[in-house]
Amino acid sequence: MSRKLDLEQGFVDLSFGAGGIASAQLTREIFAPEFSNPTLDRMEDGAVIDMPKGRLVVSTDSHVISPIFFPGGDIGSLAIHGSVNDVAMMGAKPLHMSAGFIIEEGVPFSTLKRIAVSMGAAAREAGVSIVAADTKVVKKGEADQLYITSTCFGVVSDDVSVGADRAEQGDRVIISGSIGDHGAAVMASREELSLTSNLRSDSQSLHDLVSAMLASGIDIHVMRDPTRGGLATSLNEIAVTSGVGIEIDERAIPVREGVRAVSELLGLDPLYFACEGRLAVMCAGDDAETLLAIMRAHPKGGDAAIIGEVTASPEIPLILRSTFGGSRVVSLLTGDQMPRIC
Amino acid sequence: MKFIDEYRDSEVIRSLLSQISEEAVREAGYRLMEFCGGHTHAFYRYGLLPLLPEQVTMVHGPGCPVCVLPVSRIDAAVALAAREELIFCSYGDMLRVPGSDGKSLLKAKAEGADVRMIYSPLDAVKLAEKNPDQQVVFFAVGFETTAPATALALQTALDQKIPNFTVFCNHVLTPPAMRAILDDGGGSEERASIDGILGPGHVSAIIGCSAYRFVAEENRIPLVISGFEPVDLLESILMLVRQINEGKAEIENCYSRVVKREGNRQAIALMDEVFELRGSFEWRGFGMLSDSAQKLSGKFADYDAELRFDVSYGEVHDHRACRCAEVLRGQLEPEACSVFASVCTPENPLGACMVSSEGACAAAYQYGRHTRGDQ
Amino acid sequence: MCLAIPARVTAVSGDMATVELGGVEREVSLALVEAAVGDYVIVHVGIAISRLDEDEAARTLALFAELNNPSETSS
Numbered sequence: 123m124s125r126k127l128d129l130e131q132g133f134v135d136l137s138f139g140a141g142g143i144a145s146a147q148l149t150r151e152i153f154a155p156e157f158s159n160p161t162l163d164r165m166e167d168g169a170v171i172d173m174p175k176g177r178l179v180v181s182t183d184s185h186v187i188s189p190i191f192f193p194g195g196d197i198g199s200l201a202i203h204g205s206v207n208d209v210a211m212m213g214a215k216p217l218h219m220s221a222g223f224i225i226e227e228g229v230p231f232s233t234l235k236r237i238a239v240s241m242g243a244a245a246r247e248a249g250v251s252i253v254a255a256d257t258k259v260v261k262k263g264e265a266d267q268l269y270i271t272s273t274c275f276g277v278v279s280d281d282v283s284v285g286a287d288r289a290e291q292g293d294r295v296i297i298s299g300s301i302g303d304h305g306a307a308v309m310a311s312r313e314e315l316s317l318t319s320n321l322r323s324d325s326q327s328l329h330d331l332v333s334a335m336l337a338s339g340i341d342i343h344v345m346r347d348p349t350r351g352g353l354a355t356s357l358n359e360i361a362v363t364s365g366v367g368i369e370i371d372e373r374a375i376p377v378r379e380g381v382r383a384v385s386e387l388l389g390l391d392p393l394y395f396a397c398e399g400r401l402a403v404m405c406a407g408d409d410a411e412t413l414l415a416i417m418r419a420h421p422k423g424g425d426a427a428i429i430g431e432v433t434a435s436p437e438i439p440l441i442l443r444s445t446f447g448g449s450r451v452v453s454l455l456t457g458d459q460m461p462r463i464c
Numbered sequence: 465m466k467f468i469d470e471y472r473d474s475e476v477i478r479s480l481l482s483q484i485s486e487e488a489v490r491e492a493g494y495r496l497m498e499f500c501g502g503h504t505h506a507f508y509r510y511g512l513l514p515l516l517p518e519q520v521t522m523v524h525g526p527g528c529p530v531c532v533l534p535v536s537r538i539d540a541a542v543a544l545a546a547r548e549e550l551i552f553c554s555y556g557d558m559l560r561v562p563g564s565d566g567k568s569l570l571k572a573k574a575e576g577a578d579v580r581m582i583y584s585p586l587d588a589v590k591l592a593e594k595n596p597d598q599q600v601v602f603f604a605v606g607f608e609t610t611a612p613a614t615a616l617a618l619q620t621a622l623d624q625k626i627p628n629f630t631v632f633c634n635h636v637l638t639p640p641a642m643r644a645i646l647d648d649g650g651g652s653e654e655r656a657s658i659d660g661i662l663g664p665g666h667v668s669a670i671i672g673c674s675a676y677r678f679v680a681e682e683n684r685i686p687l688v689i690s691g692f693e694p695v696d697l698l699e700s701i702l703m704l705v706r707q708i709n710e711g712k713a714e715i716e717n718c719y720s721r722v723v724k725r726e727g728n729r730q731a732i733a734l735m736d737e738v739f740e741l742r743g744s745f746e747w748r749g750f751g752m753l754s755d756s757a758q759k760l761s762g763k764f765a766d767y768d769a770e771l772r773f774d775v776s777y778g779e780v781h782d783h784r785a786c787r788c789a790e791v792l793r794g795q796l797e798p799e800a801c802s803v804f805a806s807v808c809t810p811e812n813p814l815g816a817c818m819v820s821s822e823g824a825c826a827a828a829y830q831y832g833r834h835t836r837g838d839q
Numbered sequence: 840m841c842l843a844i845p846a847r848v849t850a851v852s853g854d855m856a857t858v859e860l861g862g863v864e865r866e867v868s869l870a871l872v873e874a875a876v877g878d879y880v881i882v883h884v885g886i887a888i889s890r891l892d893e894d895e896a897a898r899t900l901a902l903f904a905e906l907n908n909p910s911e912t913s914s
Binding site (some may be wrong): 465466467468470473476479480499500502555583584585586587589606607609610612613616664666667669670695699718720721723724728731736 | 841844847868870871895
């Protein structure tokens with residue numbers, strides 16, 4: 123039986139690699155204590171869970187963000203928030219999670235512990251138990267410090283039907299808060315850009331905001347958290363899936379001053395920066411003001427705003443109206459936005 | 465944001481638009497060229513083109529330093545980047561531009577080349593300082609706005625005696641390209657007929673106003689130097705329309721808050737020391753133009769990547785179906801190109817005009833009205 | 840060409856300045872432009888290329904404002 127891990131000075135080496143006693147030790151001594159819940163604490167091969175009433179909703183995501191610590195979060199909390207939100211966007215209540223860790227040799231235990239603590243806190247706040255966890259170690263260079271794959275399981279009641287194909291002409295589009303905070307914060311923290319700012323990621327779980335919105339009884343058509351590719355990408359995808367067009371108003375979209383500044387400096391567009399704690403929602407025009415008020419009354423929706431509407435013109439999925447009557451197409455980007463000089 | 469928001473004021477913009485409509489009544493219309501790619505991008509980003517009256521047509525110019533770089537020099541950059549033990553620094557704009565066989569710097573990076581995106585050439589010098597065992601090459605592109613920063617970086621490297629830093633210099637000059645557009649259309653028989661020019665605001669901040677005198681005196685065409693916000697663009701258009709109506713051909717400065725008559729004397733002096741003219745240089749769309757580009761002066765020969773690494777250039781042509789050359793000369797609208805948005809897209813660009821953020825084709829594709837998938 | 844933005848100088852140290860825009864700060868080179876704390880400079884690829892002339896800005900903005908009045912006479 124091996125010694126207890128030196129959590130302060132020690133670091134991961136390949137002996138923790140291929141499974142077996144050493145790798146289980148990583149799970150047992152670093153992650154499990156932070157995730158502790160009756161199911162996980164059993165340390166069985168599989169978690170046994172009572173089937174909830176309603177329909178099961180599952181979402182999985184892999185996280186490879188670098189740097190793994192950024193202003194306002196880390197890869198661990200991001201994984202929890204991201205998977206919880208994906209389930210919540212279906213109108214479901216997130217219940218359980220699993221997490222797989224691929225760790226590059228040489229990563230200090232203290233780093234992993236910091237991530238584990240962050241994940242535990244995020245999970246508790248979101249009301250989810252992490253019931254299964256696994257770790258693997260790979261050779262130096264085969265992973266960028268840490269990759270996390272997270273899966274979230276939730277339940278959606280039979281009378282809720284939220285889906286990307288449900289947007290209809292006349293629907294209003296509401297955003298729950300300022301856009302681009304996460305993407306801009308991560309961009310601004312890139313070492314090679316040498317920017318100093320107070321920008322922070324908006325990474326947070328939205329399960330409780332969604333719950334309040336659903337409790338209103340309003341028929342919510344679509345919900346989406348605009349992560350990779352930002353609001354522009356999410357709205358494009360929804361428009362195409364639903365076979366509609368969407369028009370948004372530049373004046374109405376909340377953008378923090380710092381996010382605007384980073385965008386102007388680097389020649390980028392806040393519409394394409396990822397949000398990790400925001401949701402876009404579509405409902406019938408008549409319900410919009412009521413839904414907006416409910417969102418604004420919730421601490422995670424204080425800056426919610428109606429930003430546009432769904433039209434019957436599917437030829438152009440997304441159009442942005444500018445402040446003075448101009449308009450332009452907002453299309454999908456090829457790759458990630460790249461700072462430009464021209 | 466101060467000195468930005470005021471120039472996006474919707475009341476002022478609407479007033480300017482109606483003023484332009486009122487005064488742009490000449491039957492022959494007004495073909496105005498915005499020379500600068502940054503202006504092209506701005507027109508599309510703010511959705512201004514559909515708001516201009518029918519009589520006013522904007523013709524997109526070649527002021528996109530990414531777009532005018534010939535494939536042979538992109539290939540040379542990619543080849544340099546692929547060398548082992550070499551750190552290749554580039555602006556973000558150049559990373560996706562395809563060379564021969566679609567090979568870009570980003571693809572080279574995926575294949576193991578050490579390609580780093582940087583925001584400032586001064587950062588490339590710092591990188592060289594921090595990595596004394598490796599060669600650091602900076603891929604310098606841009607017109608006169610950007611060349612001073614390269615010059616500063618080279619001055620720094622010289623002063624601090626940093627031996628492992630070199631520059632692959634591709635800086636090009638604005639007046640020769642303007643002459644080429646106005647005089648012989650870059651070698652073809654036609655020339656894009658232009659009634660007025662919107663002059664590049666930030667290039668002018670460096671080179672001043674008198675550099676364009678030939679436009680007024682020899683070509684008898686008005687030129688108004690413009691900033692980049694909607695109010696700037698529209699005010700400049702209004703000034704051009706007025707000159708054309710009055711039969712004038714003068715150089716006016718509508719960006720006086722940034723552009724001084726004499727330009728930036730310190731920048732010009734530094735560039736004179738660091739750079740010298742190349743006898744001729746190949747431009748995509750124009751062929752060989754004389755006295756149109758910079759290389760490092762003798763004093764900075766030790767920092768010249770072309771000398772240190774013995775860079776060679778192939779005989780490379782644009783992709784067969786690519787019509788960037790005509791687009792750059794203002795003779796073809798992006799939407800009129802047969803491969804626009806079908807074969808040639810930002811995901812699969814045939815030429816630089818579709819991949820550069822300020823290329824006319826990229827701007828038209830991203831922001832312009834078009835039907836997805838078909839033309 | 841080219842992406843350049845007006846930013847306010849908040850500190851000067853030799854040839855370098857700290858500039859600020861919307862709460863975001865960066866060090867830029869002042870080697871080619873004379874500027875003092877409180878001035879606005881146009882920043883491009885990490886260097887100041889021009890100092891913004893606030894008087895000129897005020898003058899031209901006032902001209903634009905006149906556009907909204909019928910009394911506008913000059914260009």
